[in-house]
Amino acid sequence: MSNTQIDKGALFTLGYGLYxxxxxxxxxxxxxxxxxxxxxxxxxPKIAVAINKDNLTHEYISHSSALAITILSESAPMxxxxxxxFRSGRDVDKFAEVSFETLPSGCPFVKEHSLAYIDAQVExxxxxxxxxxxxxxxxxxxxxxxxxxMSYAYYSQTLRGKTPPxxxxxxxxxxxxxx
Amino acid sequence: MSNTQIDKGALFTLGYGLYxxxxxxxxxxxxxxxxxxxxxxxxxPKIAVAINKDNLTHEYISHSSALAITILSESAPMxxxxxxxFRSGRDVDKFAEVSFETLPSGCPFVKEHSLAYIDAQVExxxxxxxxxxxxxxxxxxxxxxxxxxMSYAYYSQTLRGKTPPxxxxxxxxxxxxxx
Numbered sequence: 001m002s003n004t005q006i007d008k009g010a011l012f013t014l015g016y017g018l019y020x021x022x023x024x025x026x027x028x029x030x031x032x033x034x035x036x037x038x039x040x041x042x043x044x045p046k047i048a049v050a051i052n053k054d055n056l057t058h059e060y061i062s063h064s065s066a067l068a069i070t071i072l073s074e075s076a077p078m079x080x081x082x083x084x085x086f087r088s089g090r091d092v093d094k095f096a097e098v099s100f101e102t103l104p105s106g107c108p109f110v111k112e113h114s115l116a117y118i119d120a121q122v123e124x125x126x127x128x129x130x131x132x133x134x135x136x137x138x139x140x141x142x143x144x145x146x147x148x149x150m151s152y153a154y155y156s157q158t159l160r161g162k163t164p165p166x167x168x169x170x171x172x173x174x175x176x177x178x179x
Numbered sequence: 180m181s182n183t184q185i186d187k188g189a190l191f192t193l194g195y196g197l198y199x200x201x202x203x204x205x206x207x208x209x210x211x212x213x214x215x216x217x218x219x220x221x222x223x224p225k226i227a228v229a230i231n232k233d234n235l236t237h238e239y240i241s242h243s244s245a246l247a248i249t250i251l252s253e254s255a256p257m258x259x260x261x262x263x264x265f266r267s268g269r270d271v272d273k274f275a276e277v278s279f280e281t282l283p284s285g286c287p288f289v290k291e292h293s294l295a296y297i298d299a300q301v302e303x304x305x306x307x308x309x310x311x312x313x314x315x316x317x318x319x320x321x322x323x324x325x326x327x328x329m330s331y332a333y334y335s336q337t338l339r340g341k342t343p344p345x346x347x348x349x350x351x352x353x354x355x356x357x358x
Contacts, residue, residue, distance in 0.1 A: 006224060006320045007320050007321050008320070010295035011297065013295045014328075015197075015328055016195070016196075038217050039347045040310055040312055041307055041347055042348065046307055047190075047193075050219040116186075116188075118190065124307075128220055129222075129223070129225070133219055133305075133312070135307055140184060141186050141189035142186050149193075149194055149332075151194045151332075168218045
């Protein structure tokens, strides 16, 4: 029987993509970088998304019961990832700085350096401590670009990207950016 | 405003790894291939795993409230993936055919072609229709091998692996294997 130590390095072998998760509230738009997104059923298509309760996007999703996922391409520059990943929508209007389009849910998706979007309606919210897992029914999904999806491994290893303390996969104690 | 069509190809741009999710019931062991695994919180570390209700592993996890994740390496052959992904534990004793070790939860992990394991205690089960999302607290995690984690994209594109109808990401209507 193996021992019970937790080596966080083992958790970092789990695979993810890198996404902008976005929502809206009373005409305002916001989005954040997230990697904890997965499809959970095929019929009907549903996704699960884990979002930190401290984040403005969490507040918007909770109020609108809507969220959109932008699937980023490997071409996405650190500037774009930094805007959505390390700045807070409380300080900056993120979507004022990028090309975007609004989906039927009211949520925006990013049109730059992106391969696809998913538009979704939240059906349930599971309280998981620091994060909420939103389970959402897919109401729209389209391919919008060519290229390879940005994986979290590509972001962290090839681009040497950091992870903010609010991420489910946060490991370091360094003060990376705003939440 | 974009239209509301669902192109399943857009859902396939989401990124995943490829794992054996395993559990136990009354001394019997079973496991299955899954890609819908993600970390949802860091403090304490928790993961979410979507498993089809028809699968024997679902029955075992539901009864034991325990699950383990084996993170497969890119070296994992189709034979190993086929054993866990396309055969049912109702027909074959899968762990009789591989090298494994048992964790404190009672769940086994695969020692062949694997990079790491995660041992976890289920804290909640969210009914999501065809699948249950198990939210589980990590009680152990270790690196056990060298190499690159198998991504779902590597499996489906490089190895040309298929996806069974019970997977959250199932798209084709072809009769792939047992459930």
